[in-house]
Amino acid sequence: MDTVTVSNANLLDYLNDPSPRTLGRSPLEWLDRLNKPTVVHVAGRDRSRTRAMATLLHGNEPSGLFALHRWLLEQHTPEVNMLFLLGGVYPAKIPPAFSSRQLPEGRDLNRCFKEPFEGEEGAIAKAMLAELRKAQPECLLDVHNTSGTGPAFAVSITNDAAHQALTSLYTDRLIMTDLRLGALMEYSEQEVPTVTIECGGAQDDHAHQLAYEGLVRYASRSDVLSLEKAEWNVAVLRNPIRVELAPEATIEYRLEPSGHADLTFPPDIEHRNFGIVSPDEPLGWIGKKGLGILTAISHNRTENMEQVLRVKDGQIYPAQAIKAFMITTNPVIAKSDCLFYAVKATGEPIF
Ligand SMILES: [Zn+2]
Known part of the structure; x- marks a missing residue:
């Protein structure tokens, strides 16, 4: 066992093909049972490939976790292996659940995916990156909610066919930015197409539904990276x-x-x-x-x-x-x- 695995074992929990009994009846019950940032593996039909999805990097943005809970309860077999990373379990568990973006004295986890990986959030970000390197996914999504109500959109640091195709699983708007803040979407720089999905407001049922429908598309299609298979034409808004x-x-x-x-x-x-x-x-x-x-x-x-x-x-x-x-x-x-x-x-x- 190498040192990364040893330290990740303390920082992260792991669930493999979780059964409905493990998940609880509701997302809140599941959150109750989660003790740490958690890695969920679901085996796919094609076990040679993996797609990754991070969510709950902000503890008050629950659409991605709601969608994942529903999708896991339905016991789908995805087209390829799926790797899910639940980041902000600690802030999400502060009562009332799903109301804190980050820990009171903590840092914004989605600013921590870069050196020097300081503090507890830096360690969690580093451990999540190690999971990604180990799984070598063909692509990565990071599912969030916006602070207001507003419509869904995607954000990425790259604008090519693969990033537009990933965007089109959820929305027809892609914001491309040259800003580098230490966000997980900067994983694009590792040659893994990575898109942040902003599903709409955290209190908005439409956002929860979109997060679920997008996840179903992401997990069930044989190809999510070609524009010919794209759901919508994507409008790109630059910088x-x-x-x-x-x-x-x-x-x-x-x-x-x-x-x-x-x-x-x-x-x-x-x-x-x-x-x-x-x-x-x-x-x-x-x-x-x-x-x-x-x-x-x-x-x-x-x-x-x-x-x-x-x-x-x-x-x-x-x-x-x-x-x-x-x-x-x-x-x-x-x-x-x-x-x-x-x-x-x-x-x-x-x-
Ligand atoms: Zn967010």
Whole structure:
């Protein structure tokens, strides 16, 4: 036994072809029985090949685990061997279940898939990568939920036929990014096509259903990497900019500005997700501080906000036709993460 196996045995639990009795009747019962990040192996018809799927890297994003629980209970025989990696079991188990993204003092597991693998999350990420190297999967999916409601989309660092074909198992939108953050999808760099799937909101039944239907397609097809077999035509959005709000700025979601906030968006702003917004369509209202409270960031570089948004009579308009997505109506996320992402209406980068 080599050292990797010895240390992984402490960090991870293993389930081989789990029976319905092991799984419990509901995903919550199963979560109760999970004690550690867990590796699930299911033998396929073709035992010479393996496909991998990670999920629950964020403990409050349960669609992938719900889908896997349902799929395992149904006792399918997949086309090829399946390797499932359940990452954030510890945060997911903090009551109320599936409400914590990460441990209170812990790190975001999906930022830990790179050297130096520090702390407990770094060790878990390293152990998961060792499982992938051992299994040598032909491809890898990482299934998440978005923070808002919004439609599903995929994210990858590569845009080729294999990545588009994987995307098309779940959705017709692929965001390609050159940003490197230590996310699991960067496993693409190991020549294994890897796509992150954002199924939609964590509370959204449609997201759970999509996660399940996508898993059925992923596990049952003989070929998931050729575009000829693809489910949908995939629209590729390249290198979106992140629009961030200054930490001290205030935001409100109202039909009209109250005059107290630096930025006001209408409560239905989420309906703008993935639609094209033309330069004559207002997005919201800006306060007295103007656009200075917003930052546009592309590939880790700060850009000129006025090339993205313009202000006229206190209202904000796109400076050119844009496609915006991951728009949130949660003020906590708007302030701690970002307001939205945007590309040109054509899908090309703004900068
Ligand atoms: Zn996530």
